[in-house]
Each structure stands twice: as structure tokens, then as C-alpha cells.
Amino acid sequence: MRSRSSGPRRASGSAGRGMWPADGPDPLLGHTLADRYKLERVIGHGGMGTVYRAEHVVIRKPVAVKVLDAAHSERRTEVERFLNEARAASKIRHENVVDITDFGSTSDGLVFLVMEYLEGEDLASTSEREGALPWRRAAAIVLQIAAALEAAHAQGIVHRDMKPENCFRLRRGNDPDFIKVLDFGIAKIIEDSDVERPSSSGLLGTPEYVAPELIRGLQPDARVDIYAVGVMFYDLLVGKLPFAGESFMSTLTAHLMQLPQPPSQARPAAQIPEAVDTVVLRALAKDRDQRYANIREFSAALRAAIAEADAALAPPPLPLPPPPEPEPRGLHPRVVIAAGTVILLVFSAVLWTMAKRFYTKGQDDGGEGELAAPVVAMAPVVPTRLAAPVNEAPKVEVPKVEAPPVVAPPGEAVKMAAPVATPPQVEAAAEPQVEPDAETAAESEVDGESEPLRGPATTPKSPKSGPGPVTAGEFSTAMTKVGPRVKLECSRYSLRKMEVTVQVVVGPDGSVKSAEPTGSQAGSTLGNCVARVVKTALLRPTRAKSTHRHTFTM
Numbered sequence: 001m002r003s004r005s006s007g008p009r010r011a012s013g014s015a016g017r018g019m020w021p022a023d024g025p026d027p028l029l030g031h032t033l034a035d036r037y038k039l040e041r042v043i044g045h046g047g048m049g050t051v052y053r054a055e056h057v058v059i060r061k062p063v064a065v066k067v068l069d070a071a072h073s074e075r076r077t078e079v080e081r082f083l084n085e086a087r088a089a090s091k092i093r094h095e096n097v098v099d100i101t102d103f104g105s106t107s108d109g110l111v112f113l114v115m116e117y118l119e120g121e122d123l124a125s126t127s128e129r130e131g132a133l134p135w136r137r138a139a140a141i142v143l144q145i146a147a148a149l150e151a152a153h154a155q156g157i158v159h160r161d162m163k164p165e166n167c168f169r170l171r172r173g174n175d176p177d178f179i180k181v182l183d184f185g186i187a188k189i190i191e192d193s194d195v196e197r198p199s200s201s202g203l204l205g206t207p208e209y210v211a212p213e214l215i216r217g218l219q220p221d222a223r224v225d226i227y228a229v230g231v232m233f234y235d236l237l238v239g240k241l242p243f244a245g246e247s248f249m250s251t252l253t254a255h256l257m258q259l260p261q262p263p264s265q266a267r268p269a270a271q272i273p274e275a276v277d278t279v280v281l282r283a284l285a286k287d288r289d290q291r292y293a294n295i296r297e298f299s300a301a302l303r304a305a306i307a308e309a310d311a312a313l314a315p316p317p318l319p320l321p322p323p324p325e326p327e328p329r330g331l332h333p334r335v336v337i338a339a340g341t342v343i344l345l346v347f348s349a350v351l352w353t354m355a356k357r358f359y360t361k362g363q364d365d366g367g368e369g370e371l372a373a374p375v376v377a378m379a380p381v382v383p384t385r386l387a388a389p390v391n392e393a394p395k396v397e398v399p400k401v402e403a404p405p406v407v408a409p410p411g412e413a414v415k416m417a418a419p420v421a422t423p424p425q426v427e428a429a430a431e432p433q434v435e436p437d438a439e440t441a442a443e444s445e446v447d448g449e450s451e452p453l454r455g456p457a458t459t460p461k462s463p464k465s466g467p468g469p470v471t472a473g474e475f476s477t478a479m480t481k482v483g484p485r486v487k488l489e490c491s492r493y494s495l496r497k498m499e500v501t502v503q504v505v506v507g508p509d510g511s512v513k514s515a516e517p518t519g520s521q522a523g524s525t526l527g528n529c530v531a532r533v534v535k536t537a538l539l540r541p542t543r544a545k546s547t548h549r550h551t552f553t554m
């Protein structure tokens, strides 16, 4: 178990209500504050005051009441700022932000803030007990913290003291990890105050979560919260803080100088995806310009990383069924065969009748009736022979190939070349060759293993079996299908309207055998991301692999 810097603390200051004898009871316990809130139990002590579990005496509802220590409440300007911040924080109104329902001061000078009462524990306690969490669980928690911050930032409120102690974990319905973020806007007052505070708070907030620009004394903005969320995420994933020195100063130095080990390397058994590493490390960038520009971008990147991991887990899509056999033009073979059978049967019957008459006549004439046998033998032959090819494709009619003209030597008569005796017979079972359309010819190349798409038109080769190559139209449709995922997963690496061209080899089974970014994005993170998504595309099976190019606009 690691030690953490925070925990229940005694209120500080030299005088006033905040200091009661260490072993004695809290003097406010049992009192009803502002005629409404009966203070029943001390929940804990923080940098500014004490938090009580209380009951609203009218509606009988439990609430949490934070009462400012005298050291703070005796300073008028500080009280005013506390109340202003409380007013702002009460407007955030988000399910992941603790609801502030009331605030004010009493006639005897107590300044207080009333919140919804939360039953559960803070994230520091969860980490303390459970250590590192599975990455998906950690990500789900962090996304809720980010949602709370997004709502606060939208109101112009920067938390500035994000840490696990300010994130409350409670059960809601079936979800045991529902998060509420506490203490919005309060940290700012602590920092601006000149009241002496416990060293763990320091001038900068909590040292383990403080952004480098705060250490450097720069004017903070919302990106300090992104950095702190990065530290918390790392801690949840790995079970240890990314920057933790032996002392206060060495921790601050680590924030400024030390590069964190990627979470997946720090905890290899956890199978943390590379894309999650990328999100954490970017949130922890020392230079705030290198971080996500806002917390919404952070959340989008984390969601995309989760989606990418989900996609990698999903079973590959079923191969497309082979394209239907092309229907021969004209009558269906079954119709032709049936008609032929009928004609031949009628013809046989006529012959049979004539022969019978002839035979009968012969017998009548005293002869042997010799014709009966051949006609009877013929009858079963005809339907048997015609019924067999029902499943065969019809013969393809082949135009006669003219022999080239022979040029006679001067003076000799021109002899006609013998006509080609046997024109190339195309087997009925063979597929007719599919000619690529113009676009395919421009964009697709078929590699050396198969025939070129555009052979000489006058010398058709006997095609190999199997359907023709993927056309440009089919390829373009497949790329359109993966387009939304390309945008979702890769736009975080891209500026708007950037173009990425990928060269793609589609195998005979219809899967993408390789996808390589080309041109200016060759080898770039963006290019590799696009190629990775393109590799999940699936086309129809063909008789040969083919090469295509496609340009995505981000």
C-alpha cells in the first residue's frame, strides 16, 4: 500500500470555532445552523473547514454542511469570495458534480455551504484498498470526472485542486462507480488566502497533482485540471503516481523534468492499450500547449481509444457471399431444355406412330415389321441426354476468328489461308471475364500473380475461374463505410481537412492484406491510424488480389 499525502485533517488557524480541544467534542455538534440544518456528526476536516452530516429539520433530508473555520470566516474579503465561488459552483448543475443547495452566514458569524449528502467513499480510499484498477473501469471513472469538469469549465470555473480525495464514488442503481466531483471553486479561495495552511496543501494545491505551469508561477487556466486528471488516470491505471518524489520539492521537480513511463509499460499485465497510453501521456504534457486544448477533446480521445480497443476485440465480420452467377442472356437453360424435350418427344411420337402404321401395314402385308426396334430404342435416349445439363451454363457463342490475310510475294497469286479449323472454345462453366470500368483501371492495379486488368482486346485469354477483381466503385464504397471510424479514431491526430492517402492491397478472400499511408502522411501517427482502420475493411472475394488507393479528408 502506498502512502498518500492527504487524509482527515484538523482545521488550522490560531483562534476561533475551528479549534476545539483535540480530544473534546466538536462544539457545533447538535446545533441547528441557520434554523434549518441540525449538525449530527463530523464527516471530516479539510483545508477550509469541517464537513458535517446534518439533517434539514423541515424536510428531514440528510445533507452535508461545510462550515468555514474561524481562521477563514473572520476575514471579510475571504468570506465574500467563498460565497461568490459557492454561488458559481451551485450553478454547475451536472450529475457528476456535487449539488450545492444552500450557502450563507449566520448571525453569530458562521459561514457555511450545504451540499447533497453523499454515501460512499472518495477515490483515494478506493485506490488505497484496491490498488490499480482494470483499465476499462479506470477509463469509465475518468470519463465521469472529465464530464464534471466540462460542465464546470463551461461556466468558467476551474477546479484547480483535482485529486482523488475530491472525487466521491457512490453506488447508483447497478453502477458501483458513479462519480461526484467535490470542492469546485473552493481551491481558488484557499490559494488566494494568506491564512497558514497544512503543508500538504502548500501554496500550489496538492503537490502530486499540480501542473508544471503552476509551479512556474504562470497564470493557470482550465488545462491545469486536464493535467490533474492525467495524474489521477495514471494512478488508477498503474497503482502509483507518475511523479512522486521523496519530498515536496523533489515531487515538484519531477513534474517539471521527469517523463512518465507509459502506463502499459509500467503495468504490462494490465494490457492497457497503446491508445490509452497516448491519452494519458498527452494530458500529462509539461507544456500545456501540447495537452488537449480542452477537457472535451480529452474525453473524445479517450472514448475513441476505448472504441478502438472494442473494435479489436470484436469478431471479424463474416465474409461477403460470393456475387451471384451472371444470368445468361435470352431464355433460361431449363426452358430451352424443356422445350427441346417436348419437341423431341412429339417428334418421336410422330415417328413411332408412322413406324407402327408401317409395321402394322408390313404385318398386314405378311412382312416382319423391322422398324419397331430402332424407334423404341430412340425414345428413352432423347430425354436422358437433354435432362443432364440442367445445371450447366449454356455454351457461350464464340465469334469465328478470321485468319490473318496472307500477303503474297510480288508476282504470286494470293492464296487464301485456310480458315481456322477450331475457333477457341469457351467452356460453358467458365466465368465471363469482367472488364474493369474506367475508374478501376485508373485506380486499381492487379499484381503480377494474375492477369493485367486490361489485356489486348483482340487476343482474349481463357479466364481463370473465380469472380473478377474488385472494382473502383466497390473499393470506394468499402472506404466510405470505414470513413466514420477513420474520423472518430484518427481525427485527434489531425488538423481539420488534412488529407491522408492510403495504398491498399485487397486479397482474394476480400480482406485488406496491407494498407500503407503514402505521400506526406507516410509513416505519420495520423497515417498509421488511418491505415489501421482501413485494414478492418472487408470486400468481396475475387480471383486475384488487387491494389487500390484512397484519400480520406479528415
Ligand SMILES: Nc1ncnc2c1ncn2[C@@H]1O[C@H](COP(=O)(O)OP(=O)(O)OP(=O)(O)O)[C@@H](O)[C@H]1O
Binding pocket: 006, 007, 043, 044, 045, 046, 047, 048, 049, 050, 051, 064, 066, 098, 115, 116, 117, 118, 119, 122, 161, 165, 166, 182, 183, 201
Ligand atoms: N457532500 C458530501 N457528502 C459526504 N461527505 C463529504 C461531502 N463533502 C465532503 N465530504 C467529506 O468530508 C471530508 C472533508 O471534506 P473537505 O472537502 O473539507 O476536505 P478535503 O477535500 O479533504 O480537503 P480540502 O478542502 O483541503 O481539499 C472528506 O472526507 C470528504 O470526503
